[in-house]
Amino acid sequence: xxxxxxxxxxxxxxxxxxxxxxxxxxxxxxxxxxxxxxxxxxxxxxxxxxxxxxxxxxxxxxxxxxxxxxxxxxxxxxxxxxxxxxxxxxxxxxxxxxxxxxxxxxxxxxxxxxxxxxxxxxxxxxxxxxxxxxxxxxxxxxxxxxxxxxxxxxxxxxxx
Amino acid sequence: xxxxxxxxxxxxxxxxxxxxxxxxxxxxxxxxxxxxxxxxxxxxxxxxxxxxxxxxxxxxxxxxxxxxxxxxxxxxxxxxxxxxxxxxxxxxxxxxxxxxxxxxxxxxxxxxxxxxxxxxxxxxxxxxxxxxxxxxxxxxxxxxxxxxxxxxxxxxxxx
Numbered sequence: 001x002x003x004x005x006x007x008x009x010x011x012x013x014x015x016x017x018x019x020x021x022x023x024x025x026x027x028x029x030x031x032x033x034x035x036x037x038x039x040x041x042x043x044x045x046x047x048x049x050x051x052x053x054x055x056x057x058x059x060x061x062x063x064x065x066x067x068x069x070x071x072x073x074x075x076x077x078x079x080x081x082x083x084x085x086x087x088x089x090x091x092x093x094x095x096x097x098x099x100x101x102x103x104x105x106x107x108x109x110x111x112x113x114x115x116x117x118x119x120x121x122x123x124x125x126x127x128x129x130x131x132x133x134x135x136x137x138x139x140x141x142x143x144x145x146x147x148x149x150x151x152x153x154x155x156x157x158x159x160x
Numbered sequence: 161x162x163x164x165x166x167x168x169x170x171x172x173x174x175x176x177x178x179x180x181x182x183x184x185x186x187x188x189x190x191x192x193x194x195x196x197x198x199x200x201x202x203x204x205x206x207x208x209x210x211x212x213x214x215x216x217x218x219x220x221x222x223x224x225x226x227x228x229x230x231x232x233x234x235x236x237x238x239x240x241x242x243x244x245x246x247x248x249x250x251x252x253x254x255x256x257x258x259x260x261x262x263x264x265x266x267x268x269x270x271x272x273x274x275x276x277x278x279x280x281x282x283x284x285x286x287x288x289x290x291x292x293x294x295x296x297x298x299x300x301x302x303x304x305x306x307x308x309x310x311x312x313x314x315x316x317x318x319x
Binding site for chain 1: 188195198199202203204207210215216217218220232306313
């Protein structure tokens with residue numbers, strides 16, 4: 001808590017909060033990066049779930065989308081850190097923010113579990129029209145988690 | 161423009177607008193759906209445009225990528241417009257005086273017009289590499305839709 005107070009009292013925290021333009025600009029970049037990276041995630045998850053681009057190998061769709069998705073995620077994380085920086089106390093006190101952080105961690109665990117798990121053996125099911133259960137579950141989990149993350153993020157802003 | 165005031169006033173006074181304003185949860189819930197749809201819409205457009213630029217999914221013909229994404233793009237657009245109309249109704253008079261709202265509507269009409277006249281023809285291309293015209297169209301479509309998003313976010317911040 002006192003860490004949050006210190007953080008938002010730092011020079012950068014105060015400057016962002018008190019500037020007319022900086023906060024809206026950072027937040028707009030955050031939202032647009034979100035829609036791009038989660039939109040890209042949706043396309044690769046839909047292939048994993050066996051709904052679109054079924055005749056294309058899973059790894060082909062996934063590997064080509066991945067770098068762009070990560071650029072979007074990186075922008076989102078950086079802008080997100082600045083947004084937190086200037087409103088740390090309010091964010092810390094918001095249940096939606098706490099839920100959002102937990103959900104982000106779960107989403108990361110899900111992604112790592114997928115990469116380290118079923119995706120290691122992708123050559124065995126790369127051309128499957130509908131990938132195996134474990135891959136489909138990872139796709140569903142990622143979409144549901146991100147929908148919840150977006151909801152928490154938007155809702156915490158109402159309480160600010 | 162002032163001749164439109166009675167129309168905005170009528171929207172603002174409609175029973176749907178009142179119902180949304182009288183509910184604590186309605187506006188946030190509708191806005192959330194608006195945001196979900198935005199994510200799907202921009203995502204599908206970005207993937208297709210990156211494909212036209214030749215940056216991703218290079219082994220799939222452009223028309224194939226467009227066909228795979230079309231239903232998602234259309235559904236997202238439908239949810240976007242429906243939730244957008246509801247959000248607008250609930251604060252029509254606020255929107256009337258809001259410059260960002262006017263800019264957003266201009267971008268929206270331009271984006272829809274461009275997509276359904278010129279852009280959709282360029283994504284019928286069956287080859288693996290888009291001609292220059294297709295790449296330019298993809299760039300224009302991206303700018304127009306990002307313009308909608310930017311101006312939309314500005315409604316709440318700038319007025």
